[in-house]
Amino acid sequence: MRLLESPDYQLLGYFWGKRQQHKCSWLQYADDALIIANSLSAAQGLVRLFEAWCEWAKMDIRLDKCLCFGATMRDGKFIQISPNINLKDKGMIPAVPLGGHFKYLGKIFDFPALNSEPKKEFESKLVKILAKISSLQVRSQTKLKIFSTYVPAQFNFELKIYKLTDAFLSGVIDRLCTRYIREWLEFPPSSCVTEWASSPTEYCGLGIPTFAQRAARMSLTRRHLLQVSKNSSIRDLWEDTKGPNVRVDSLLDNRDLNKASAILRESQAKESTDHFLGLQTQGIMAKTVVEAVLPRNIQLWKHAMDSLPQHIFNFARKAMQSQLPTLHNLKLWNRSPTGFCPRCGWEQTNKHVLSNCSFPDALARYTDRHNRILELIAKWIVPQLKSNYALYCDLSVPGARPVCDLFNGFRPDLAIVSPTKIVIGELTVCHETNLIKSRDYKLQKYANLDAAKSSEFSRHSVLVNTIEISTLGFVVAEPNFFKHGEIPVFDSLLMKELSRSAVTASKSIYDNR
Ligand SMILES: [Zn+2]
Numbered sequence: 393m394r395l396l397e398s399p400d401y402q403l404l405g406y407f408w409g410k411r412q413q414h415k416c417s418w419l420q421y422a423d424d425a426l427i428i429a430n431s432l433s434a435a436q437g438l439v440r441l442f443e444a445w446c447e448w449a450k451m452d453i454r455l456d457k458c459l460c461f462g463a464t465m466r467d468g469k470f471i472q473i474s475p476n477i478n479l480k481d482k483g484m485i486p487a488v489p490l491g492g493h494f495k496y497l498g499k500i501f502d503f504p505a506l507n508s509e510p511k512k513e514f515e516s517k518l519v520k521i522l523a524k525i526s527s528l529q530v531r532s533q534t535k536l537k538i539f540s541t542y543v544p545a546q547f548n549f550e551l552k553i554y555k556l557t558d559a560f561l562s563g564v565i566d567r568l569c570t571r572y573i574r575e576w577l578e579f580p581p582s583s584c585v586t587e588w589a590s591s592p593t594e595y596c597g598l599g600i601p602t603f604a605q606r607a608a609r610m611s612l613t614r615r616h617l618l619q620v621s622k623n624s625s626i627r628d629l630w631e632d633t634k635g636p637n638v639r640v641d642s643l644l645d646n647r648d649l650n651k652a653s654a655i656l657r658e659s660q661a662k663e664s665t666d667h668f669l670g671l672q673t674q675g676i677m678a679k680t681v682v683e684a685v686l687p688r689n690i691q692l693w694k695h696a697m698d699s700l701p702q703h704i705f706n707f708a709r710k711a712m713q714s715q716l717p718t719l720h721n722l723k724l725w726n727r728s729p730t731g732f733c734p735r736c737g738w739e740q741t742n743k744h745v746l747s748n749c750s751f752p753d754a755l756a757r758y759t760d761r762h763n764r765i766l767e768l769i770a771k772w773i774v775p776q777l778k779s780n781y782a783l784y785c786d787l788s789v790p791g792a793r794p795v796c797d798l799f800n801g802f803r804p805d806l807a808i809v810s811p812t813k814i815v816i817g818e819l820t821v822c823h824e825t826n827l828i829k830s831r832d833y834k835l836q837k838y839a840n841l842d843a844a845k846s847s848e849f850s851r852h853s854v855l856v857n858t859i860e861i862s863t864l865g866f867v868v869a870e871p872n873f874f875k876h877g878e879i880p881v882f883d884s885l886l887m888k889e890l891s892r893s894a895v896t897a898s899k900s901i902y903d904n905r
Contacts, residue, residue: 395441404434409628421497423451435460435477443480455479461488463503472503499553510554514547515564521546522572531702532576539573540600547603551610561604569603577706580725583715584674587667593694594687595665596678596712605660608640612656615640616649674713677824684827685866692884693866696891707899708864712824714742716902733905745905746863746898747823757904761897762821763787765861765890766805769819772886773808776879782809799844804856808877814849815877816841816856817869821894824862831868834858863898865891 395401396418405417406428417438419426425442429435446453462475474487488494493502493509500509521543525535550556570585579585590605591597601609615637618630634641643652669675669682681690697708710716719740723731733740735751747758766787773783774791784807785792795803798814806817818838822830835856842854857873867887874881882890 401438401441404429404431404438406430408632410632414625414628424497426496432462432475432477435462435475439477439479439485453479453482455482455485458485459488459494460485461494461501461503498549507554507556510550511556511560511564514550514556515568517546518543518565518568522568526572526575531705532578533698533700533702533705535576536573536598536600539569540598544601544603544606548610551603551607552614555611556607558604561607562602566602566604573598577709579710579713579715580717580721582725583713584668584671587664587671588674588678588713590660590664591668591678592661592665594690595661595669595682596690597664597668601660608660609653609656611637611640612643612652613649616644616652619644674715677712677714680825680827681862681866684860684868686868689867689887692887693891696865696888697895699888700892700895704896704899707902708895711742711746711864711898711902716742716745718742718745718905720744735905740905743823743825745902747821747826749905753904754901757897757901758821761894761901762819764893764897765821766819768886768889768893769817769859769882770806772882773806773877773879777808778810778878780811781878783807784809798846798849799841800846802838802841802844804838804841806859808873808879809849809852810878812852813876814845814852814854815873816854817859817873817877818856819859819861821861821863824864824866827860827862827866827868830860831858831870861890861894863894865894865898867891 401417402415405415407430408414408416416428417434419428427435427438427442429438443453458479460475460477462473463470464473465471472488472490474490476487477485479485491503493500495501500507500513502509522539525538525543528535528538530538566586570589573579573589574581574583574585577585586602589598589600590602591599593599615630618626618633619641621627621630643656647655669679685693697705700708707716715721717725717727719728719733720731720742722728731739733744733749733751735754736749738744738749745754749755766785767789770783770785770787770789770792774789777783783789783792784795784798786795786803786805788794795805795807798804798807798809804816805819808815808817816838818834820830820834835858838856841856845852845854855872855876857870857876859870859873860868862868867882867890869882871881
């Protein structure tokens, strides 16, 4: 085989590289050999050499496993041909039919190199997997989890070896995924799911990158590996293929891979969130939540939602994007003649159903939801109190005193009372879009609370703080409430319980609309 390295045999092979300094006539992988030649006679010569070598090594060439593939220039254009190459005693090596393809080391090659075959295989494999997930008797959250962890790993090979176009990945593959996610979450067909699903969880998204995004990340790694390869031919390959990779390569300019990956991820996340939060109807709630709620609390909310039964999880996800079939939406979707609330006559929007309906039954349910949440908080605070502190509460809770003892004419929800201070915690359960407004309203309402102290507490200073919990369970609590009340901040167990309690109550309110 030393012969192959001699200049005469090298000249039989294929030349590549900008300066054509690379010659390649032979690739060997285990017992698999690939001959590359620049003419039919050169190819036949190399085959003869291979036959001689196999004879010497007592190895048999299986004609049924051989194939040949060729192209030639005609009228200034490359076209595929059927080369005539034979094995001495066995006959012609079958040629890849014109327009056909062949597989080498798992990768499919075809003459137009448009990857049409790999694309077909990718799509049908994905359809099969998604249909299988759909048929599983598990909650939609679990389906999403399988989708985000198991599915991408099944396509690592394809994403790594084929350069699939963005048009294919976004237009076919991601669209297909979106169709299934929509089905699992029972979203209406019109809703915009791709950007929402790929937005990070701290922006109320699902944090599942699209295939187009994953492919871009992989191509970054691939370019990096070529660039820093120890093999100079590979580095030349990198140099020679810079043209179509300008964008990816620019990320790696003067940066290591980790830094470049972080920048890419960040820009992908930004692209998704900008689109999602910019949606006039579907993005408005997430937008205010992101402004008002701490990222940690949004993460806890996600965990709380994931732990709920499917019908409540789907409800919360749909409600977050104003995609519930309220009469307002049904009218928009041409599925109801009216958009008005049958109880009170106002436009029946998401916000109306969950927090604004003036019908007495609805009002009673809102109060009930508020009190259930208040009770959870009060019961949690009591054991956390310092020894000379007491909790006053507007509900009767073991260990808490009645709040009406503190003020004349005002009944805030919670007050932690020390020998010198009254630290108010006023709870509002409000719609997501009102998280900030509710706080301002309550602070204004209690601006003169100090003047209403009952005589027993006349020397106490009054500190007013608010706690807002949204109808779908996002928690915002003023840090000063904990600081001045000298209790620890809400722990994650309570936070998740509050989220679950709020959204479960809201689901029941919605069901009774
Ligand atoms: Zn109403």
